[in-house]
Amino acid sequence: MKNNINxxxxxxxxxxFIYPSSQAIxxxxxxxxxxxxxxxxxxxxxxxxxxxxxxxxxxxxxxxYSSPPLLGSExxxxxxxxNIFYLQHSSSKYDLTLGNLYLLYGRGLSLHTYQDQDIDxxxxxxxIDFNYHINDNIDLFLSLGTNEVKSRTNPADIExxxxxxxxxxxxxxxxxxxxxxxxxxxxxxxQSYAYDDINNLKSLSNILGDYLTTLSGVISxxxxxxxxxxxxxxxxxxxxxxxxxxxxxxxxxFYDKLLAERVDGYKNYxxxxxxxxxxxxxxxxxxxxxxxxxxxxxxxxIAFREASSILSSRNLHTIDFSNEYGxxxxxxxxxxxxxxxxxxxxxxxxxxxxxxxxxVFDFSISLDDFLELSDYFPYKQYYVECSNWNKNGKxxxxxxxxxxxxITNLKTIKAQTVPMxxxxxxxxxxxxxxxxxxxxxxxxxTNTEHKYFYFSPSYNHFGSWLLTFFADxxxxxxxxxxxxxxxxxxxxxxxxxxxxxxxGGLVCANxxxxxxxxxxxxxxxxxxxNF
Amino acid sequence: MFRLIPIILISFILSENEMLPKGFLKDLDxxxxxxxxxxxxxxxxxxxxxxxxxxxxxxxVYLDQYNQKYSKYGFKVVSxxxxxxxxxxRVEPYVNSKxxxxxxxxxxxxxxYRKVGAPFCPYLILVDDTGHIVIKHAGYNPGDEIKLxxxxxxxxxxxxxxxxxxxxxxxxxxxxxxxxxxMLLEQNNIEKKPALEPPSEE
Numbered sequence: 001m002k003n004n005i006n007x008x009x010x011x012x013x014x015x016x017f018i019y020p021s022s023q024a025i026x027x028x029x030x031x032x033x034x035x036x037x038x039x040x041x042x043x044x045x046x047x048x049x050x051x052x053x054x055x056x057x058x059x060x061x062x063x064x065y066s067s068p069p070l071l072g073s074e075x076x077x078x079x080x081x082x083n084i085f086y087l088q089h090s091s092s093k094y095d096l097t098l099g100n101l102y103l104l105y106g107r108g109l110s111l112h113t114y115q116d117q118d119i120d121x122x123x124x125x126x127x128i129d130f131n132y133h134i135n136d137n138i139d140l141f142l143s144l145g146t147n148e149v150k151s152r153t154n155p156a157d158i159e160x161x162x163x164x165x166x167x168x169x170x171x172x173x174x175x176x177x178x179x180x181x182x183x184x185x186x187x188x189x190x191q192s193y194a195y196d197d198i199n200n201l202k203s204l205s206n207i208l209g210d211y212l213t214t215l216s217g218v219i220s221x222x223x224x225x226x227x228x229x230x231x232x233x234x235x236x237x238x239x240x241x242x243x244x245x246x247x248x249x250x251x252x253x254f255y256d257k258l259l260a261e262r263v264d265g266y267k268n269y270x271x272x273x274x275x276x277x278x279x280x281x282x283x284x285x286x287x288x289x290x291x292x293x294x295x296x297x298x299x300x301x302i303a304f305r306e307a308s309s310i311l312s313s314r315n316l317h318t319i320d321f322s323n324e325y326g327x328x329x330x331x332x333x334x335x336x337x338x339x340x341x342x343x344x345x346x347x348x349x350x351x352x353x354x355x356x357x358x359x360v361f362d363f364s365i366s367l368d369d370f371l372e373l374s375d376y377f378p379y380k381q382y383y384v385e386c387s388n389w390n391k392n393g394k395x396x397x398x399x400x401x402x403x404x405x406x407i408t409n410l411k412t413i414k415a416q417t418v419p420m421x422x423x424x425x426x427x428x429x430x431x432x433x434x435x436x437x438x439x440x441x442x443x444x445x446t447n448t449e450h451k452y453f454y455f456s457p458s459y460n461h462f463g464s465w466l467l468t469f470f471a472d473x474x475x476x477x478x479x480x481x482x483x484x485x486x487x488x489x490x491x492x493x494x495x496x497x498x499x500x501x502x503x504g505g506l507v508c509a510n511x512x513x514x515x516x517x518x519x520x521x522x523x524x525x526x527x528x529x530n531f
Numbered sequence: 532m533f534r535l536i537p538i539i540l541i542s543f544i545l546s547e548n549e550m551l552p553k554g555f556l557k558d559l560d561x562x563x564x565x566x567x568x569x570x571x572x573x574x575x576x577x578x579x580x581x582x583x584x585x586x587x588x589x590x591x592v593y594l595d596q597y598n599q600k601y602s603k604y605g606f607k608v609v610s611x612x613x614x615x616x617x618x619x620x621r622v623e624p625y626v627n628s629k630x631x632x633x634x635x636x637x638x639x640x641x642x643x644y645r646k647v648g649a650p651f652c653p654y655l656i657l658v659d660d661t662g663h664i665v666i667k668h669a670g671y672n673p674g675d676e677i678k679l680x681x682x683x684x685x686x687x688x689x690x691x692x693x694x695x696x697x698x699x700x701x702x703x704x705x706x707x708x709x710x711x712x713x714m715l716l717e718q719n720n721i722e723k724k725p726a727l728e729p730p731s732e733e
Contacts, residue, residue, distance in 0.1 A: 023549050112616050278628075280628040299617065396673065462674065491666070
């Protein structure tokens, strides 16, 4: 069936180019690498096609020819190469989409479908989405679709290890009037787990993985798998009270514990924002509790700050959207002399089945207390940063301090990172940029201490080409050096040549992580253009 | 390695200008905005960004300056944020803290981002007042803003030349440079053209 659909897409695509259109926008990306040792060599071609018909119809298709890709399976055969395909028609009264559906309601507590090429993940539905605008304030929507979501239980896997079939119907409404926005969504979805999926889910390091491990005797190859029908009700509201903005969203989830009884769960999210004396303060609270459900459609707010530094991002908190509660506080302020200040604090715990939840708001938690919370897999991180452009706009600096502490059932990590960036811009349009980062990391589970140093100077020659050197060093251990030259052509075409070695690492997005392998002593080519 | 060459050559040959796709996006106050309403009075720079993108944040400082400096000639900057549900709630506080003068729209499903063929952030397109995309820039490195300002002045050259109150020396300099470049280009074109008739030998 899937193969027939892909042939149909391709046939339609070819037909589209024959049929008269007002215009087409195409963008193309090529990635190629050849390295030594355990490097993963890849050859990826990605073509995005936007086709605008005179009738107002819009078509988007993404074609991939990869042999092999960096992550995932080879896509060489004609019936495999269409990643995304959708047709859209919009008018003042409605929006209609057929094909791959990328949906988001509220903050995604119940339904958020997206594609992330970096982690080889796509949970979009194949089906129909209809959005009817009753008036300027009220919309009604209906989505029907099916998908087969492929995912990894082990981030180090190159190819997905589980594949779950879903059929879904969702219906709801949005309402906005002045400063009040409101949405309601109901969804019913059938999930089919094959024996292999259930068996592979045992390796998850969470309550679901532990629970399935206790059922090892029951799970056998003779077992035909397990089907369940889940129901979610999702309600969200945004409003303003004087100088304070509020956002509240709640989901009620009714689902089956795999191979067992019916249970219920919930997802709650709250955020508030205010400006006091030019200090912008945002506070977020999350509480997600569906511990026996393997989340497919839910991508709620993470409620912590994503690191933008190379070394800090190697200690990224792996959020569990099925089981986590905590909060995030962020304050930022820009001063008149263009000095920017940012401070952020995040704290989170996991619900523990047999014990009461500790108070997440206990600010007096000492390090010893934190260790005592290890059954709840605590995570805390704070970050402060100052950045400033000098008055004539020639010199820029950004200096931060990041403190990260996380206990998981696999390891306990404490890391302190100082990311720095300095830029000097010449008057004529060329510039020098230096990234300098220092990190001290203690892995308690192996009782080891690591010191890392990252240095990357780059020279931008009038926007025409860019030369960058990378040095990524672990004291008395690994050293990774590389050189990259990027040439910019007219209208955003760009070619980049990389030579050297690059340290791999965990890349996470929306609760899914993959381990990008190390790259040793080789070259990479990246070419991008749109036409 | 050699299999890369034909692909790169073909894509160069196919490069051409196109029209800005139609689309409706919500601003941070949740009002639905037609992207074409912004080109009614003049050219627009449309920039795509997200919170964790440091180059985007740096570029926005200059976009804010240019939005203020050239607004009297009908020029506008429209900034389109692509943060999705995970981090969306932090966008408005960030934008308010910076007091940007331009409009910020939201594209949490990245559908409009995909429509314009953006490869990665920051991605900036310059659109003239007829809706044609005239320039595209992917990525930002310090110094790129100087080239961008020249491109904005080139787009606004007619309006700026008509401005009898112009006293900003930086704009005057860029305009003179633009006029000089234009003159040199025209001269080059004339020299390259063959003579219409061969000179008579009489």
